[in-house]
Structures are given as structure tokens and as C-alpha cells.
């Protein structure tokens with residue numbers, strides 16, 4: 001949920017892979033309630049977030065050949081519970097966490 005232009009390569013690519021994995025998890029029916037409860041997911045924004053990450057990857061000249069296989073009409077059936085559906089990420093917390101873990105992201109962000 002961090003501004004994609006300030007993320008380092010590793011985290012940009014990492015979060016991109018994550019959006020694909022989350023969708024795969026949803027499709028396979030594995031419950032995600034735990035993540036939703038801990039504010040680690042914002043599924044309503046998953047497609048938008050994937051596209052933001054992919055756009056930034058292409059802008060930097062990285063390879064992106066994996067459109068997210070998410071059809072709008074599937075959305076309701078993919079969300080397993082209301083808790084999962086309405087989950088929200090705490091954006092300032094994610095930013096803080098990323099910057100604690102990664103000096104490259106932190107420097108990009110402040111420059």
C-alpha cells in the first residue's frame with residue numbers, strides 16, 4: 001500500500017508476487033480471515049494495487065507478463081467472509097514497517 005515509485009526493486013517485485021499469491025489463495029478457498037483481522041490485507045484494492053505495481057515495474061523497464069486473472073464479476077464469490085471483504089490495511093503502519101526493514105525504500109522515500 002506504499003507509494004510504488006518509492007519502493008526498491010526487491011520490495012516492488014516482492015509485493016507484486018504477493019498480489020498474485022493472494023488471488024491464488026482466494027481461488028483455492030484457503031481462509032484469509034486471520035490476515036484480514038490483522039489489517040494485512042485490503043482485498044477490495046488488490047486488483048488496483050496489482051496494476052499500480054505492474055505499471056511501475058514496466059516504467060522501470062522490468063518485465064511484467066502476468067496480468068492478474070481477476071474478473072470483476074468474480075469479486076463477490078472470491079471474498080470469503082464480510083471480514084475478508086471489508087479488510088483494510090493501515091497505510092501509515094505499513095510504510096513505517098517497510099522503512100524500518102529496508103533502508104533503500106526509506107531513502108527513496110525521503111529523497
Ligand SMILES: [Zn+2]
Nearest residue numbers: 054066067068
Ligand atoms: Zn502481475
Ligand SMILES: [Zn+2]
Nearest residue numbers: 008011102105
Ligand atoms: Zn525495500
